[in-house]
Amino acid sequence: MTVSVSRFSSELVNKVRENGGTIAISPDCTIMLPSTFGFCTGVNRAVTKLNDIVNGKHIARPIWLLGAMIHNPAVNEAFAKGGVQVSTCAEEVFEKASPHDIFVIPAFGLPLELDKRLRGFVAAAENIVDATCPFVRRVWNAAEQAGKQGNAVIIHGKYGHQETYGIWSRAVNKAPACVLLSTVEEARVFAENLSVVEKSRLFNPEKLAGCDWTLLNQTTMLSTETAEIAEILQKARWHRGKAFMAGTLCPATRERQAAAQELCAKGCEVIIVLGGTDSSNTTQLYRMAVERIGAEHCFFVQSELDLQTDSVRHFIPFERRWGSSMNEPILKARRIGVLAGASCPDSELERLLIRLDCLILRKAVANEPRTT
Numbered sequence: 001m002t003v004s005v006s007r008f009s010s011e012l013v014n015k016v017r018e019n020g021g022t023i024a025i026s027p028d029c030t031i032m033l034p035s036t037f038g039f040c041t042g043v044n045r046a047v048t049k050l051n052d053i054v055n056g057k058h059i060a061r062p063i064w065l066l067g068a069m070i071h072n073p074a075v076n077e078a079f080a081k082g083g084v085q086v087s088t089c090a091e092e093v094f095e096k097a098s099p100h101d102i103f104v105i106p107a108f109g110l111p112l113e114l115d116k117r118l119r120g121f122v123a124a125a126e127n128i129v130d131a132t133c134p135f136v137r138r139v140w141n142a143a144e145q146a147g148k149q150g151n152a153v154i155i156h157g158k159y160g161h162q163e164t165y166g167i168w169s170r171a172v173n174k175a176p177a178c179v180l181l182s183t184v185e186e187a188r189v190f191a192e193n194l195s196v197v198e199k200s201r202l203f204n205p206e207k208l209a210g211c212d213w214t215l216l217n218q219t220t221m222l223s224t225e226t227a228e229i230a231e232i233l234q235k236a237r238w239h240r241g242k243a244f245m246a247g248t249l250c251p252a253t254r255e256r257q258a259a260a261q262e263l264c265a266k267g268c269e270v271i272i273v274l275g276g277t278d279s280s281n282t283t284q285l286y287r288m289a290v291e292r293i294g295a296e297h298c299f300f301v302q303s304e305l306d307l308q309t310d311s312v313r314h315f316i317p318f319e320r321r322w323g324s325s326m327n328e329p330i331l332k333a334r335r336i337g338v339l340a341g342a343s344c345p346d347s348e349l350e351r352l353l354i355r356l357d358c359l360i361l362r363k364a365v366a367n368e369p370r371t372t
């Protein structure tokens with residue numbers, strides 16, 4: 001089975017883009033999209049690279065994808081169906097694969113040790129297709145640079161995220177001390193007592209006292225939170241050295257966050273956030289929406305199937321669980337905002353828009369007074 005990048009695009013969504021992102025579904029209901037959304041350049045590049053391999057000259061050889069290509073199940077599934085073996089377990093890959101197979105490094109990159117091991121395992125360098133996003137590499141470089149200068153490294157990143165493992169591995173390789181902070185609350189605790197709950201997120205924390213440090217962020221965090229964390233840490237009792245901000249948020253994240261802020265300010269009564277539940281940038285868009293209009297008006301869905309006739313199944317990222325609510329607030333809203341993260345293909349967005357359209361029209365017809 002072949003995979004084509006065009007399967008992730010959508011003529012309908014392109015038209016909506018050209019029309020300024022607004023669709024009037026009925027006289028009473030408008031769907032609004034932000035000025036920027038969907039696949040970023042890094043995701044597009046990674047998907048295109050994998051697509052070329054699947055359909056190209058290496059087709060006869062097994063293709064191993066080392067982790068999810070991007071955090072979108074629809075995209076990963078499409079490639080898995082195209083014959084790509086997706087594995088999150090490095091040991092399994094080294095046990096089952098041949099050095100002559102093709103190995104694809106996803107957009108998030110690999111932790112340093114795994115990257116080195118893979119390069120030592122393959123029969124030739126050309127067996128590795130490296131789809132690491134250049135903006136992820138920029139964070140690695142910032143971490144290594146800070147370490148070389150003798151600075152401790154403080155990472156603002158999502159704990160357990162593939163990208164964060166890669167940044168952490170490069171930071172601890174050179175820096176005298178390192179800590180990973182995921183939230184502002186964690187930063188407060190850390191500022192107070194140089195500690196976090198999981199010890200695996202700390203590397204020589206005692207050396208931070210009196211040391212210069214560099215704060216850098218995973219590419220997809222909320223910029224406002226990184227700034228807040230910086231402020232908190234600079235007021236810590238142990239902070240006696242100099243503090244440096246690396247500013248490693250990627251441009252695509254910045255643009256999508258700004259566009260989402262703009263959309264939230266347009267008076268949406270309800271906001272639907274579409275994307276993979278493991279996607280960091282999608283989670284940040286959801287958090288921004290919740291801050292703006294309240295959790296009861298925001299719904300994080302993974303596909304159009306989460307929108308059912310009477311209810312909506314939605315993910316609650318703060319609790320890492322799924323919830324279910326009546327979909328009444330969505331169907332009654334006059335302005336519905338839809339946000340899609342950098343790893344969400346237009347094809348998925350199209351399906352969601354069509355589903356919304358059907359549900360809203362169905363409700364409008366059901367409510368029409370009967371004429372006999």
Ligand code: SF4
Binds near residue numbers: 107219251253281
């Ligand atoms: S969100 Fe940013 S860092 Fe991540 S793949 Fe896209 S461009 Fe690269």
